[in-house]
Amino acid sequence: MTRPIAIRTPTMQIHQLYTYPIKSLRGIEVPDARLTSTGFEYDRRFMLLKVIEGDDGVETLKNMHVPHFPEMGLFTTDIVFPSADGKRDGKVIVRHHPPGVDDDDDSRVSTLEIPLTPEVKGLEPLDILMHSSPTKGYNMGSAYNDWFSACFGYRVVLAYLGPHSRRVLGSFPPGKSAAHRESAPPPVSTWSLAVLAGVTLALNLVGPSGSSWADASAWPKLAATAGAVLLSSLLGRYVSSHGGKRKEEKITFADVAPYLLVSEASVDDLSGRFQGDVQMDVTKFRPNIVVSGVEKPFEEDYWAELSVGDGPARLLLTANCIRCSSINVDYDTGKMGTGETGTALKKLMRDRRVDRGAKWNPVFGRYTFLDRGSENMRIRRGDAVTVLRRAAEREICGEFSMIYTAGMMGTDMLQDWPGMGQPVTA
Numbered sequence: 001m002t003r004p005i006a007i008r009t010p011t012m013q014i015h016q017l018y019t020y021p022i023k024s025l026r027g028i029e030v031p032d033a034r035l036t037s038t039g040f041e042y043d044r045r046f047m048l049l050k051v052i053e054g055d056d057g058v059e060t061l062k063n064m065h066v067p068h069f070p071e072m073g074l075f076t077t078d079i080v081f082p083s084a085d086g087k088r089d090g091k092v093i094v095r096h097h098p099p100g101v102d103d104d105d106d107s108r109v110s111t112l113e114i115p116l117t118p119e120v121k122g123l124e125p126l127d128i129l130m131h132s133s134p135t136k137g138y139n140m141g142s143a144y145n146d147w148f149s150a151c152f153g154y155r156v157v158l159a160y161l162g163p164h165s166r167r168v169l170g171s172f173p174p175g176k177s178a179a180h181r182e183s184a185p186p187p188v189s190t191w192s193l194a195v196l197a198g199v200t201l202a203l204n205l206v207g208p209s210g211s212s213w214a215d216a217s218a219w220p221k222l223a224a225t226a227g228a229v230l231l232s233s234l235l236g237r238y239v240s241s242h243g244g245k246r247k248e249e250k251i252t253f254a255d256v257a258p259y260l261l262v263s264e265a266s267v268d269d270l271s272g273r274f275q276g277d278v279q280m281d282v283t284k285f286r287p288n289i290v291v292s293g294v295e296k297p298f299e300e301d302y303w304a305e306l307s308v309g310d311g312p313a314r315l316l317l318t319a320n321c322i323r324c325s326s327i328n329v330d331y332d333t334g335k336m337g338t339g340e341t342g343t344a345l346k347k348l349m350r351d352r353r354v355d356r357g358a359k360w361n362p363v364f365g366r367y368t369f370l371d372r373g374s375e376n377m378r379i380r381r382g383d384a385v386t387v388l389r390r391a392a393e394r395e396i397c398g399e400f401s402m403i404y405t406a407g408m409m410g411t412d413m414l415q416d417w418p419g420m421g422q423p424v425t426a
Helices: 070-074 142-152 178-182 190-205 216-244 264-271 340-349 399-409
Strands: 013-019 032-036 046-053 059-063 075-080 091-096 110-115 124-130 133-139 156-160 259-263 289-292 303-308 313-322 363-370 378-380 385-390
Touching: 013 032, 013 378, 046 124, 059 124, 070 075, 110 142, 124 156, 142 156, 178 313, 259 264, 259 313, 264 289, 264 340, 264 363
Parallel strands: 259 289
Antiparallel strands: 013 289, 032 378, 046 059, 046 156, 075 091, 091 110, 124 133, 133 156, 259 363, 303 313, 303 385, 313 363
């Protein structure tokens, strides 16, 4: 009797995918997504800015982030994607839920529809600066601003990024990540290049003499071809090892990187720290990619490169995500949580201050970039995930990353957590 063949299914896989069309509002779980170098298609293409009127009557715009404006947690979003035949335009559907109101059909829930790709002609241009990285945007106008302003109770502007982007600064890009610098090919000396070029030239000019087994007249051409191939290869390795292998990284209104990845095991670990049956809402971490099947919590701290799906798509993990009070926001009230989930950051402070570059703040999740060869690939829920390369040590937060973290934290972060003031034990 023939025994059935056992089919080994992948242990690790994509568990959830999320996109956030409007920065800091609640996101949308999607079954699949198209990868681009700036993030998932349509991710964080809009953001909100609060209108601040000075004593002199001059108005300025303040970027709105959920740790400073927890009432942003009362807004849910949804996406209607454009049809493949072009007959249906895409749109973002935003709903404002008053505190304690969960049902979308409740008459107290207010709804707004926004074109997924607005026409920018005629819109007021805006200069936007986020985490020291400037860009241009467009004021979507009163039809949208007035709705948001009525929901928030103060004046707000909805900004659209349009065709623009922002530079990725600091130590976040792969070219500045220790794990990815180490994986680059070793540098080739200029002497090696010069010698190879000289040999190639000599063979072209002289060629062999007295050869009885081949046509001597063909040797210069063959030598030139072989030499050109070798020279091109070595020159490519030389340029690569000197930082020329990737274009400058760009992002949308995401904070500092196009993607954020967390593991289900790490989320479960935090849930296990709460009293009772309280579960941590993974969306408070704002991940784009959630991986399941990971053996140990926080194993992703050491991942440097992943393969995903049949493509396969390759993801480059470069930096730790240093956490702020946004994970304490209560989405039901639009305020900082007062129950167990309001202590999420405090619980992580006990043992997750593992980045020596930002030693007073906990780490949860990894900032991620797309390998250039994976542009426009699609990944799906259930896709296999394989770790292609691990780093020997955790990444260390760079100077800019520390400045960014301090700006996102705000003074409300400096509380008397257990161990505060003690050095990190990475």
